[in-house]
Amino acid sequence: MFNCSLPSAFKRALTALLLMSSAVVVQAEQTAEDWSDVVQEARGSTVFFYAWGGSNSVNQYLRWAGRHLNRQYGINLRHVKVGDIAEAVHRLRSDQAAGRKQGGAIDLLWINGENFHALKESKSLEPDLLSAIPNHVHLLTDELPLLTDFGVPVDGFEVPWGMGQFNIIARDGSFAESDITPEQLLTYAQQNPGRLSYPKPPDFIGTTFLKSLLQALADNDQRLYREPSRSAERDLLPVLWDYLDQLHPLLWEKGGAFPQDSAQQLQWLADGQLHAAFSFNPQEMDSKVRNGRLPETVTQHYFAQGAITNSHYLAVPHNASHKAAAKVVINFLISRSAQARKADPRYWGDPAVVRLDEAEALLPTAQELHAGWQERLEAHWLARYQ
Missing domain, CATH: 3.40.190.10 (Periplasmic binding protein-like II)
Structure with a gap:
C-alpha cells in the first residue's frame, strides 16, 4: 500500500488519515440514507x-x-x-x-x-x-x-x-434623522399630542418598544443581558417608568388605551390616525409600500443605540x-x-x-435583552398602567 522507504511513523499517520477520511465518507452516506428514511x-x-x-x-x-x-x-x-x-x-x-x-x-x-x-x-x-x-x-x-x-x-x-429588527415606520417629516432617541420621541409627542402610541404589552412589539427604551435610558447596562436580579430591577426599571409617566398622557387616548397589535397600529398609520408605528421586520415598510398598504412617503427609523435584533x-x-x-x-x-x-x-x-x-441590508444592530426581562417588564407594566 505504501512505499517501504517511507518512515514507519509517517506510514502510521497516513493510514490513520485515510481511515478517518473513509469514516467521514461512510458517515456522509449514512446521513444521506438516514435522511432518505x-x-x-x-x-x-x-x-x-x-x-x-x-x-x-x-x-x-x-x-x-x-x-x-x-x-x-x-x-x-x-x-x-x-x-x-x-x-x-x-x-x-x-x-x-x-x-x-x-x-x-x-x-x-x-x-x-x-x-x-x-x-x-x-x-x-x-x-x-x-x-x-x-x-x-x-x-x-x-x-x-x-x-x-x-x-x-x-x-x-x-x-x-x-431575523427580526425593531424599527419605526413614520409619516414623512416626523423625524429628521434615521436614528432617534427616547428624548426626541418624547419631544415629538409633546408637539403632536395624540398621534403616537404603541401596542399593548404583552404584545411582542409593544414589549420590545419597552426594551428599546430601557436599553437607551439605562445606557446599555450590561445587567440587561443577564437573568434579571431584584437589585437590577430596582436599579434599572425606575428610569423607564419615569419616562412612560411623561409619555403616556401625550399618546393616543392619553395612554388610556393602546393598539391591540402591530397590525392595528400600522393600519392606523395608513389611515392617518397615528404618525408612527413599530415593526420587527426591517423590510416590512418596503413590502407594505409595494402592496399599497402604506403610502410611498413613509420613512424608516431606529433607536440611536441600534435596532434590537434577534432570530x-x-x-x-x-x-x-x-x-x-x-x-x-x-x-x-x-x-x-x-x-x-x-x-x-x-x-x-x-x-x-x-x-x-x-x-x-440590515439596520445597525443592538443586542437582545435576556429572556427574563421580557416577563418582568410585562408584569410590572400591567400592574402599573392597567
Missing part, C-alpha cells in the same frame, strides 16, 4: 404547525410553502393560527403535566424568546433537532447570532428561520405525532429557495438566515 416516513403525513396568524403576508407565504411540500413530499401542512405562541406553550406544558409523552397535537412551533426558554427548561422539545436538518449547513451562524435566543443557548433544540426559530415538541414530517418541513423552510422567497418584500420580506446570492 426520514423523507419516506414523512410522506402522507399532516403537520400541525402552530404559528402566529396575524399577518396576511406570513399566511400567504405558508400557503405557498404548503403547496410545495404537498407536491414534492406528499405532506399536508396545516397552519394553526395563534395570536400568541404562548397558547401553544401552555398546551405543551399541560400535556407534560398530564404525562402525555406521545401523540401530541402540535408537530411544529414558530418560537423564540421566553417561550423557548420555558419549553427548554421543562424539557418539552425534541433534542438534537438542528443537527438532524441537512440544510442547517447553509445557516449564517458565523455572521449572525443564531445560536443564542434572548441570551439563552439554543443547544440544538430549535432551528433558525428568520426566530422552528422547534418540534418532544411529544409530536409527526416528527419526521416536521423535520422535512423545517428542512424545506430553511432551503435557499424558500428563504429567498421569504426575504423578498413582494412576499414576506423576513430576512434570511442562510446564504443567498444577494446580501440583505
Whole structure:
C-alpha cells in the first residue's frame, strides 16, 4: 500500500488519515440514507404547525410553502393560527403535566424568546433537532447570532428561520434623522399630542418598544443581558417608568388605551390616525409600500443605540405525532429557495438566515435583552398602567 522507504511513523499517520477520511465518507452516506428514511416516513403525513396568524403576508407565504411540500413530499401542512405562541406553550406544558409523552397535537412551533426558554427548561422539545436538518449547513451562524435566543443557548433544540429588527415606520417629516432617541420621541409627542402610541404589552412589539427604551435610558447596562436580579430591577426599571409617566398622557387616548397589535397600529398609520408605528421586520415598510398598504412617503427609523435584533426559530415538541414530517418541513423552510422567497418584500420580506446570492441590508444592530426581562417588564407594566 505504501512505499517501504517511507518512515514507519509517517506510514502510521497516513493510514490513520485515510481511515478517518473513509469514516467521514461512510458517515456522509449514512446521513444521506438516514435522511432518505426520514423523507419516506414523512410522506402522507399532516403537520400541525402552530404559528402566529396575524399577518396576511406570513399566511400567504405558508400557503405557498404548503403547496410545495404537498407536491414534492406528499405532506399536508396545516397552519394553526395563534395570536400568541404562548397558547401553544401552555398546551405543551399541560400535556407534560398530564404525562402525555406521545401523540401530541402540535408537530411544529414558530418560537423564540421566553417561550423557548420555558419549553427548554421543562424539557418539552425534541433534542438534537438542528443537527438532524441537512440544510442547517447553509445557516449564517458565523455572521449572525443564531445560536443564542434572548441570551439563552439554543443547544440544538430549535432551528433558525428568520431575523427580526425593531424599527419605526413614520409619516414623512416626523423625524429628521434615521436614528432617534427616547428624548426626541418624547419631544415629538409633546408637539403632536395624540398621534403616537404603541401596542399593548404583552404584545411582542409593544414589549420590545419597552426594551428599546430601557436599553437607551439605562445606557446599555450590561445587567440587561443577564437573568434579571431584584437589585437590577430596582436599579434599572425606575428610569423607564419615569419616562412612560411623561409619555403616556401625550399618546393616543392619553395612554388610556393602546393598539391591540402591530397590525392595528400600522393600519392606523395608513389611515392617518397615528404618525408612527413599530415593526420587527426591517423590510416590512418596503413590502407594505409595494402592496399599497402604506403610502410611498413613509420613512424608516431606529433607536440611536441600534435596532434590537434577534432570530426566530422552528422547534418540534418532544411529544409530536409527526416528527419526521416536521423535520422535512423545517428542512424545506430553511432551503435557499424558500428563504429567498421569504426575504423578498413582494412576499414576506423576513430576512434570511442562510446564504443567498444577494446580501440583505440590515439596520445597525443592538443586542437582545435576556429572556427574563421580557416577563418582568410585562408584569410590572400591567400592574402599573392597567
